[in-house]
Amino acid sequence: MARYIFITGGVVSSLGKGLMAASLAALLQARGYKVRIRKFDPYLNVDPGTMSPYQHGEVYVTDDGAETDLDLGHYERFTGVSARQSDNITSGRIYQQIIAKERRGDYLGATVQVIPHVTDMIKEFALADPDDHDFILCEIGGTVGDIESLPFIEAIRQMRNELGPDRTAVVHVTLVPYISAAGELKTKPTQHSVRELTSLGVQPDLLLCRCEHPLPESERAKIALFCNVRKEAVIQALDASSIYAVPLQYHAEGLDAEVLRHFRLEKDPAPNLGRWADIVDRHNNPEGEVTVAVVGKYVGLPDAYKSLNEALVHGAMANRVKVNIRWIDSEIFEQDDADIAAQLEPMHAILVPGGFGSRGSEGKIASVRFAREHKVPFFGICLGMQMACVEAARHTSGISAASSSEFGPTDQPIVGIITEWMSKEGLQQRGADSDLGGTMRLGAYEARLAGNSHVSTMYGGAERIMERHRHRYEVNVAYRDALEKGGLVFSGMSPDGLLPEIVERPDHPWFIGVQFHPELKSKPFDPHPLFAGFIAAAVDQSRLV
Ligand code: GLN
Numbered sequence: 001m002a003r004y005i006f007i008t009g010g011v012v013s014s015l016g017k018g019l020m021a022a023s024l025a026a027l028l029q030a031r032g033y034k035v036r037i038r039k040f041d042p043y044l045n046v047d048p049g050t051m052s053p054y055q056h057g058e059v060y061v062t063d064d065g066a067e068t069d070l071d072l073g074h075y076e077r078f079t080g081v082s083a084r085q086s087d088n089i090t091s092g093r094i095y096q097q098i099i100a101k102e103r104r105g106d107y108l109g110a111t112v113q114v115i116p117h118v119t120d121m122i123k124e125f126a127l128a129d130p131d132d133h134d135f136i137l138c139e140i141g142g143t144v145g146d147i148e149s150l151p152f153i154e155a156i157r158q159m160r161n162e163l164g165p166d167r168t169a170v171v172h173v174t175l176v177p178y179i180s181a182a183g184e185l186k187t188k189p190t191q192h193s194v195r196e197l198t199s200l201g202v203q204p205d206l207l208l209c210r211c212e213h214p215l216p217e218s219e220r221a222k223i224a225l226f227c228n229v230r231k232e233a234v235i236q237a238l239d240a241s242s243i244y245a246v247p248l249q250y251h252a253e254g255l256d257a258e259v260l261r262h263f264r265l266e267k268d269p270a271p272n273l274g275r276w277a278d279i280v281d282r283h284n285n286p287e288g289e290v291t292v293a294v295v296g297k298y299v300g301l302p303d304a305y306k307s308l309n310e311a312l313v314h315g316a317m318a319n320r321v322k323v324n325i326r327w328i329d330s331e332i333f334e335q336d337d338a339d340i341a342a343q344l345e346p347m348h349a350i351l352v353p354g355g356f357g358s359r360g361s362e363g364k365i366a367s368v369r370f371a372r373e374h375k376v377p378f379f380g381i382c383l384g385m386q387m388a389c390v391e392a393a394r395h396t397s398g399i400s401a402a403s404s405s406e407f408g409p410t411d412q413p414i415v416g417i418i419t420e421w422m423s424k425e426g427l428q429q430r431g432a433d434s435d436l437g438g439t440m441r442l443g444a445y446e447a448r449l450a451g452n453s454h455v456s457t458m459y460g461g462a463e464r465i466m467e468r469h470r471h472r473y474e475v476n477v478a479y480r481d482a483l484e485k486g487g488l489v490f491s492g493m494s495p496d497g498l499l500p501e502i503v504e505r506p507d508h509p510w511f512i513g514v515q516f517h518p519e520l521k522s523k524p525f526d527p528h529p530l531f532a533g534f535i536a537a538a539v540d541q542s543r544l545v
Pocket of ligand 1: 381472
């Protein structure tokens with residue numbers, strides 16, 4: 001029977017609850033347990049799909065086409081377990097479902113209330129599909145004390161009663177700030193935050209104390225006393241050198257051992273942490289370094305390209321090098337006095353990532369052109385591939401008016417809106433005026449790779465691949481011949497041959513554009529082949545520059 005571990009946050013946000021959940025799951029997995037992680041987001045959006053990357057960071061897309069919180073990316077990268085739609089719920093989705101039921105009359109005249117209707121639905125979500133999991137970790141977004149998170153805490157309280165302490169644990173992640181003027185760590189915010197949680201009927205079992213300085217035994221004892229937890233269950237969580245060092249660090253602090261003690265499973269065998277030691281070793285001891293330019297739009301906030309950042313790091317670890325990522329706002333390449341060469345010449349590779357809207361698109365096209373003409377390794381992802389096709393149309397196929405219909409009306413829509421496509425659920429149809437939420441081509445779709453193509457070599461000779469999508473526009477297959485004549489080969493297509501999935505340039509050392517998001521599937525212990533290949537090409541380039 002599945003056991004449930006709830007992870008709450010106190011004092012402030014951004015304490016790394018998601019990483020903590022992912023790390024604990026990885027540690028339990030390393031002991032042979034089957035784990036799954038879920039995220040409860042208290043905000044009222046139905047999903048983060050329509051939220052700005054600046055507000056919320058990247059939208060992480062699952063195989064089954066859900067647009068989810070970026071923490072699900074950490075979960076997948078750390079455990080290798082594919083996240084599903086049913087692993088992320090928001091207050092918005094809960095209310096949407098409840099109101100739909102109410103309108104149908106399903107509540108048979110009852111007054112619909114937060115307790116029990118909203119809390120029941122939260123519990124239903126937490127308990128759904130336990131399969132044969134040993135542990136289901138549920139991370140609650142936000143901070144204890146937020147109005148929005150109250151129903152979630154109440155649902156945890158009820159589940160604690162219903163399932164009992166043998167099947168539930170609460171880990172509260174809190175901050176122990178260092179006051180430099182006093183030269184002391186302060187436990188009071190943690191005490192207050194735990195008091196807030198207990199006032200809602202939830203006594204935490206473990207406290208994970210984030211701190212910038214080591215937590216002295218005396219402070220640990222004080223927290224234990226005031227917060228009513230065992231001293232061993234007050235876990236020190238110092239800042240780590242990298243996110244991949246977190247599982248080993250928390251293990252050394254006794255996190256997983258203490259969780260197992262809570263569930264009376266402490267006699268279980270020691271974890272096998274070999275793969276984490278290898279990752280940390282690769283990360284900490286690179287044998288060289290490369291610099292990659294990422295020319296995009298949301299470069300001010302690294303979380304906006306979280307998975308991309310990680311996939312580049314995985315590709316670097318696969319090649320035993322360090323990757324320096326130079327984030328460049330493509331708009332700067334649109335200024336009259338822009339010196340693109342000065343910025344891009346020192347780069348060992350150039351990547352144009354996914355994005356939305358016309359802002360900065362000419363700068364992206366200019367970057368593609370630079371990479372093509374100077375034979376610098378180039379990787380275009382989603383919008384990046386679309387821009388590579390527009391660049392090719394304009395400069396190697398003689399279609400000077402080439403553009404994307406995403407940027408406004410055009411006579412040469414090299415990239416156009418997709419109104420029909422086949423999915424596992426059958427024919428999908430959309431119009432230009434469809435809702436924006438949840439209506440893109442989303443989730444895993446198959447691509448067929450051309451034999452003898454560069455990309456099929458990258459995928460180890462595979463003929464069919466499955467990759468995750470999130471886009472509304474598509475390269476227009478009607479331009480295939482014109483683009484191929486200019487040297488841009490369509491080396492991956494949808495099974496019906498209508499949707500271009502991959503383009504490449506055989507006359508270039510490494511030039512690949514993909515309509516999907518390979519970064520979403522890359523893992524530290526299983527780097528995505530395209531990222532491993534791209535960084536290998538950057539290493540080759542670094543020997544030339
Ligand atoms: N804006 C483009 C589209 O909707 C690309 C999306 C993306 O890069 N994820 O098709």
